[in-house]
Amino acid sequence: MSAALTQTWYMTQRQLRVFARQPAYAIVTLIQPVIWLFLFGNLFKKVVELGGFGTTSYLDYLVPGVVVMSALGSNMWAGMGTLEEIQRGTLDRFLTTPVSRAALMNGNVVNNGLVTAFQSVVIVLLGLLGGADYPGGVGGVAVLVLATVLLGTVFGALSNALGMLVRERESIIGINTFLLLPLTFLSSAFMAPAQMPGWMRHIADFNPLDWAMVAGRSALSDHPDPGDILGRGGALLALAIAAVWLSIRTFRSYQRSV
Amino acid sequence: MNTRAPAVEARQLTKTYPGDVTALDGMDITVAPGIVFGLLGPNGAGKSTTVKILTTLARPDSGTATVAGHDVLRDPRRVRRAIGVVAQQSGADPVATGRENLQLQGRLYGLSGAALNRRVDELLERFTLADAARRPVKGYSGGMRRRLDVALGLVHRPEVLFLDEPTTGLDPEARTAMWEEIGRLAGEEGLTILLTTHYLEEADRLAERIAIVDRGRIVVEGTPDALKGELRGDAVHMELGEPVGEAGRTRLTDALTALPAVHEALCEGRRISVRVDDGAAAVPALLAALDRAGASVASATVARPSLDDVYLRHAGRRYAEVQAGPEAVLAGGVR
Numbered sequence: 001m002s003a004a005l006t007q008t009w010y011m012t013q014r015q016l017r018v019f020a021r022q023p024a025y026a027i028v029t030l031i032q033p034v035i036w037l038f039l040f041g042n043l044f045k046k047v048v049e050l051g052g053f054g055t056t057s058y059l060d061y062l063v064p065g066v067v068v069m070s071a072l073g074s075n076m077w078a079g080m081g082t083l084e085e086i087q088r089g090t091l092d093r094f095l096t097t098p099v100s101r102a103a104l105m106n107g108n109v110v111n112n113g114l115v116t117a118f119q120s121v122v123i124v125l126l127g128l129l130g131g132a133d134y135p136g137g138v139g140g141v142a143v144l145v146l147a148t149v150l151l152g153t154v155f156g157a158l159s160n161a162l163g164m165l166v167r168e169r170e171s172i173i174g175i176n177t178f179l180l181l182p183l184t185f186l187s188s189a190f191m192a193p194a195q196m197p198g199w200m201r202h203i204a205d206f207n208p209l210d211w212a213m214v215a216g217r218s219a220l221s222d223h224p225d226p227g228d229i230l231g232r233g234g235a236l237l238a239l240a241i242a243a244v245w246l247s248i249r250t251f252r253s254y255q256r257s258v
Numbered sequence: 259m260n261t262r263a264p265a266v267e268a269r270q271l272t273k274t275y276p277g278d279v280t281a282l283d284g285m286d287i288t289v290a291p292g293i294v295f296g297l298l299g300p301n302g303a304g305k306s307t308t309v310k311i312l313t314t315l316a317r318p319d320s321g322t323a324t325v326a327g328h329d330v331l332r333d334p335r336r337v338r339r340a341i342g343v344v345a346q347q348s349g350a351d352p353v354a355t356g357r358e359n360l361q362l363q364g365r366l367y368g369l370s371g372a373a374l375n376r377r378v379d380e381l382l383e384r385f386t387l388a389d390a391a392r393r394p395v396k397g398y399s400g401g402m403r404r405r406l407d408v409a410l411g412l413v414h415r416p417e418v419l420f421l422d423e424p425t426t427g428l429d430p431e432a433r434t435a436m437w438e439e440i441g442r443l444a445g446e447e448g449l450t451i452l453l454t455t456h457y458l459e460e461a462d463r464l465a466e467r468i469a470i471v472d473r474g475r476i477v478v479e480g481t482p483d484a485l486k487g488e489l490r491g492d493a494v495h496m497e498l499g500e501p502v503g504e505a506g507r508t509r510l511t512d513a514l515t516a517l518p519a520v521h522e523a524l525c526e527g528r529r530i531s532v533r534v535d536d537g538a539a540a541v542p543a544l545l546a547a548l549d550r551a552g553a554s555v556a557s558a559t560v561a562r563p564s565l566d567d568v569y570l571r572h573a574g575r576r577y578a579e580v581q582a583g584p585e586a587v588l589a590g591g592v593r
Binding site: 003006007010013014017018021022085087088089090091092093094095096097098099255256257258 | 275276310313314315316317335338339341343345346347348349350351352353354358362363365366367368394410
C-alpha cells in the first residue's frame with residue numbers, strides 16, 4: 001500500500017513538473033473563465049431580478065457556475081495528454097516497470113485535482129475582485145473547490161480512459177465538443193433552476209455539473225444546507241471513484257490492443 | 259554453450275491483431291544467459307510483437323514464455339523487475355531533464371537516496387550525458403535521446419535487456435556510437451541482451467546468435483558465422499537483360515545447377531543468385547550456361563555470402579525487397 005502511495009507521488013510530481021515548467025498553459029486556461037465571469041456577469045446582470053437566485057448580485061451566483069465549468073473544460077482534455085504519452089512511448093515504458101497501474105492513473109488524478117483546485121481558487125479570487133460576495137466564507141469556498149475537484153476527477157478519468165481506448169485525437173475532440181455545451185447549459189450554471197423550463201430542470205438534476213454547482217452554492221450561501229452539500233457531494237464522490245476505477249481497468253484493454 | 263537455464267524461452271507464441279493481421283505464428287525462441295541474441299527480420303515480421311509479449315506489455319493468443327525464469331503470463335511482476343526495456347520509442351519525458359528521467363525510472367524500481375544518485379551519475383557519465391544532465395530532454399539530439407533510452411533501461415541493473423531496433427532513425431555517426439555502446443554492454447557480467455533489428459550489418463556485428471524472423475516465426479537460427487558458413491563459397495548475383503516467366507525461371511536455374519561448380523541457384527524477377535566455390539572462376543561458365551538457355555545477362559557481381567543471402571535462402575525472398583520505406587536501400591545494400 002505504501003509503495004503504491006509513494007509511486008503515486010512520483011507520478012504526480014512528474015505531472016506537476018509539466019505544469020510548473022509550462023506556466024503559460026495554466027494561465028491560458030484561465031483566460032476563458034475570466035471572459036465568462038466578466039462578459040456573462042455584465043450581460044446577465046439584471047437576470048437576478050427575476051428571482052430564485054438566492055442572492056441579489058448575479059456575480060455571486062455566477063462564480064460557482066464558472067468554477068465548475070472551467071474544471072470540466074480543463075479536465076475533459078486529460079485524455080489528450082494520455083494519448084501523447086502513448087504515442088511517445090512513455091506509457092509503454094512505465095507499463096513494463098513494476099509501477100502499479102493504480103499509481104500510474106492516480107498520478108494523473110492527483111495532478112489534475114491540484115491544478116483544478118488552483119484554478120478554482122483563482123477564479124473565486126477573481127470573482128471577489130469583481131465584487132462577488134461569499135457569505136459562506138473560507139469553509140464554503142473549500143466545499144466548492146472540493147466538489148469541483150471531484151467533478152474534474154470524473155471527467156478527467158473518463159477522458160483518460162477514452163484516450164487509451166480510441167487513441168485518436170479526433171475522437172476526443174469530437175466527444176468533448178459534443179458534450180461541453182449541453183452539459184453546461186443543462187445545468188444551473190447561468191440560470192436559477194426556478195427560472196428554467198421544467199424539463200430542463202429535471203435533466204439538470206441528473207447532471208453531475210449541476211451537483212457540484214448546487215453543493216458549492218449552498219456552501220457559499222448564508223444558510224448552507226447540509227443535505228444538499230452531502231447528498232450532491234456524496235454522489236460526486238461515488239461517481240469519481242467509479243470513473244477512476246474504470247480508467248484503471250482500461251489499462252487491460254489497452255494492453256490487449258498493443 | 260551455457261548449461262544454465264535460458265534467459266528467455268518462448269514456445270509457440272501466436273498473436274493475431276484485429277483485422278486478421280497475424281503478427282506471430284508459432285514463434286519459438288531460446289536465449290542462453292549472458293549473450294547478445296539478435297532477432298533479425300524486416301518490418302512487420304513480428305519482432306516488436308515478440309518483444310512486447312516478452313516484456314509483459316502484450317499477451318499472446320496462445321503459447322508460453324519465460325524471461326529470467328519467470329512466466330510472463332503468470333508472474334509478470336517478477337519479469338518486470340528482472341528486465342530492462344528500450345522500446346523503439348521509449349518516451350523520455352521531454353519536459354524533465356535527463357537526470358530527472360533517470361531518477362524517476364530508478365525510483366519505480368525501488369531505488370532511492372544516495373544509491374539512486376550514484377547510479378544516475380554513473381549512467382550519465384557512461385552514456386556521455388553528464389553535460390546535458392540538467393537540460394530538458396526536448397533539447398536533446400536523436401543520438402542523445404537514444405542513449406538516454408538505453409540508460410533508462412539499465413537503471414536497475416536488469417538481468418535481461420531488450421533493445422527494440424536501437425539504431426533505427428539514427429544518423430550513421432550516432433549509429434556507430436550506439437554499436438560501440440551495445441558492444442560494451444555485451445561484455446557485462448551476466449547481462450543477456452535480446453536485440454531486434456532490421457539491419458543485417460547490425461545483427462552480424464553485435465549478436466552472438468541470430469534468429470531470422472519471417473512472417474511471425476523463426477526461419478533459421480545460429481551464429482552469424484554458422485549461418486554464413488552454411489553458404490559455402492561465394493555468391494554470384496546476375497541481373498538478366500529482360501524478366502523471365504515462371505517456366506523460364508525453372509529452365510534457367512536447372513541449366514545453372516547442372517554445372518558441377520554450382521551448389522544452388524535461385525531466380526527471382528530479373529535477378530539470379532548462384533552459390534559457387536570460387537565466384538570469379540565460375541562466372542564465364544555461368545554466363546555461357548545462361549546464354550545457351552537463351553537468357554542475356556546485363557551484369558554479374560561476385561560477393562562473399564552475407565546475411566542477406568541467408569535470408570534469401572530461408573525466407574525465399576530477398577531482404578531488400580521485403581523492407582518497406584526509405585531504409586530499405588540502406589539495409590539491403592549492406593554487405
